[in-house]
Amino acid sequence: GQSLEQPSEVTAVEGAIVQINCTYQTSGFYGLSWYQQHDGGAPTFLSYNALDGLEETGRFSSFLSRSDSYGYLLLQELQMKDSASYFCAARMDSSYKLIFGSGTRLLVRP
Amino acid sequence: GAVVSQHPSWVICKSGTSVKIECRSLDFQATTMFWYRQFPKQSLMLMATSNEGSKATYEQGVEKDKFLINHASLTLSTLTVTSAHPEDSSFYICSARALDRGGETQYFGPGTRLLVL
Numbered sequence: 001g002q003s004l005e006q007p008s009e010v011t012a013v014e015g016a017i018v019q020i021n022c023t024y025q026t027s028g029f030y031g032l033s034w035y036q037q038h039d040g041g042a043p044t045f046l047s048y049n050a051l052d053g054l055e056e057t058g059r060f061s062s063f064l065s066r067s068d069s070y071g072y073l074l075l076q077e078l079q080m081k082d083s084a085s086y087f088c089a090a091r092m093d094s095s096y097k098l099i100f101g102s103g104t105r106l107l108v109r110p
Numbered sequence: 111g112a113v114v115s116q117h118p119s120w121v122i123c124k125s126g127t128s129v130k131i132e133c134r135s136l137d138f139q140a141t142t143m144f145w146y147r148q149f150p151k152q153s154l155m156l157m158a159t160s161n162e163g164s165k166a167t168y169e170q171g172v173e174k175d176k177f178l179i180n181h182a183s184l185t186l187s188t189l190t191v192t193s194a195h196p197e198d199s200s201f202y203i204c205s206a207r208a209l210d211r212g213g214e215t216q217y218f219g220p221g222t223r224l225l226v227l
Contacts, residue, residue: 042218096207100154
């Protein structure tokens with residue numbers, strides 16, 4: 001079956017850096033996306049990696065290693081508003097459908 | 111940016127009734143829309159892929175006769191939960207793949223909370 005594993009919870013201090021890992025097992029793989037979801041809200045797109053390496057978008061960066069079936073989201077200069085759930089999601093085929101990971105709840109403390 | 115709306119945002123209904131949820135792409139055309147279900151503190155589970163002008167593709171374990179999907183235009187997909195029961199209570203979210211934006215980003219609607227009594 002298809003699976004994407006993430007840590008369930010991460011706690012960090014405001015201003016710090018945190019890394020959220022994602023390992024995947026899928027029958028096909030085109031790329032890995034990251035989404036942020038605040039409680040009660042809809043997911044919002046953060047980044048997408050189709051190729052190996054690091055993609056940087058402001059305070060957020062995402063990394064992919066296809067050979068290791070592994071990726072991570074790096075959040076720098078953490079702010080209180082970054083407290084949310086973060087999901088990795090794999091695009092498996094040409095249909096563009098996404099399979100979501102289990103999600104990581106990030107709590108940023110003062 | 112691309113905006114996707116859902117209506118209604120909240121539904122409370124009696125067991126046995128049917129509920130229709132609309133998903134609209136407001137400023138772009140979406141040949142493909144996706145429907146997800148999310149239970150509290152859990153991940154998003156893909157239910158089906160909705161393609162404009164054709165039948166939806168359902169994920170394994172999702173009853174196509176219970177969750178009717180219609181994608182009649184490039185900006186509207188509807189999900190109808192037929193004969194809803196309390197176990198169908200959940201957060202239903204749609205997303206749309208933009209036709210002219212590379213397709214690697216799905217834009218999500220704000221979601222619809224369904225409570226079946």
